[in-house]
Amino acid sequence: SVPDFDNLPAVEGQPQGCAWGVFDKDDKKDRYGTLNFLTPEIVAAAAKEVKDGISISLNWPLNGIKFPFPHRKAPVHKPISLREAGMGIDGFDDELEINTQFSSQWDSLCHCTLPSGETYNGFKPSVELLQTTTTEGNDLPTLDHWHSPAKGCLVARGVLIDFKRYIDETTDKTYDALDGHRITVEEIEAVAKHQGVEIKPGDVLIVRTGYTEFLENPTPEGFAKMTTMSLSGVHGTTETAKWFWNKRIAAVASDAHAFEALPPVRDNGEVAELSDLVLHKWFLNYFGTPIGELWDLKALGEYAKEKGKYSFLLTSVPLNHPGLVASPPNAIALF
Ligand code: UVW
Incomplete structure (x- = not known):
């Protein structure tokens, strides 16, 4: 078992909650971060989610965005x-x-780095290293490592938090994914309770904001709003990150642009630069939690609602190319 956020061992020069070294084995630097929560027991339990024999693709078309981006x-x-x-x-x-960030994607732990150039576990990606690496010699935590015999890609219990449906059905608010709503962990818990789903250790937590549905049919007003980059997503604060770590979430995904709400804000509420994406730092750089973005969650939301079941078996097989920073997830939800 790993310590809670407040009890993680201090890492010199990094904030409390930095999980570097926590998953290392035999003095070998770990590259998988919170995917380590996916023990064989957790994966075997996730497989029991499959009862209906139904699989739903979570992959938006690679050319889903129909305007210059x-x-x-x-x-x-x-x-x-x-x-x-x-x-x-x-x-x-x-x-x-393709640019692997253009449509549904996983951000590997190398996608965003700290100002020092470091990411999870002190790995320091560079264009040169990413370009010249071979899978065998690649020390960086890139997605091709998910194909190693020890990993076998991603198989987990997925939990959908259908925030869009929750707001549409339980409030008279007119919510849209372009209004910059910051989804708090209290709201995630309220949606989970409303849906009757428990969040368990090792889950991949998937949040639906309705953003890709807007991109499929962008209105001129919506498009104008979008260019201001004020987009709904999970509220990026250290407290949010702490909640995700303490829940032992293996990975996160959403249909949003960056998983977290944009623009980012600092813990004191000030609006920050785009380079200060708070959850990207905590997840990719400090915890080693991959972030899924622009996933297609509409059909998943509809099926989950119809069945009253918001947990499922999730499988994802990213592309297998040395040094891959991001990849289409090739993800499916199985009920
Ligand atoms: C943004 O584009 C803001 O985020 P990402 O690079 O993770 O898609």
Whole structure:
């Protein structure tokens, strides 16, 4: 068992709650962070969630965003005729060039770093290291390591917190994912209670804000709002991070842009720079908790509501390429 946030051993130069070293084994620096909560017992218990024989994809189309998106280019898909390519066969190949942050994704622990350049466990990614690494020699906590024989990708109990439905159905507020609502842990607990679902150690906690649904049908007013980057998501504070650690959450995901509400705020409430994404720091850099973003949660929300069941078996198989910083999750929820 690992200590609670307040009792984690102090790490020199880092804030209380930094979990570097906690999961190390035999003097070897750990690369999996809170995925270590996924013990064989937890995974076997998660498999018991499957009763209905229904699987739901959580992967938004890779080209889900239909307008120019700042700094991240849209996928380029190129079908190729094998005959024209001179292969002497009838049929097709295709090439796909993607920015792994453009649609549904996992952020690996290398996606954002501290100002020192460090991330989880003191690993220090750089473009050069990420580019030249081979899976065997890669010391960085990138996603290809999820394919190691010891890990076998991600299999866990998923819990959906359908915040959008909760607000729509239990309040007369007009909520939308572009209003910069900061979802507190008290609200997460209230939604879980309303849905009748218990949050357990080793869960992947998945929050639906309704953001990808807006991106599918952006209105001009919504688009104007979006460019101000005031987006709903989980309230990023140290107290929020502490709650996630103390619940032993293995990973988090949502349909939101950055999982946490934007713009980020400091613990004293001041609006911070985009580079000060509070939960990105706690999760990716201090705890080693992967963050899923832009997941497609609409069909999941509908099925969970219909069945009155908000927990399921979650499987996710990211792409397996050396040095991969982010990846489409290839995630499914099984009921
Ligand atoms: C933002 O773009 C703000 O977050 P991320 O890089 O995690 O998608």
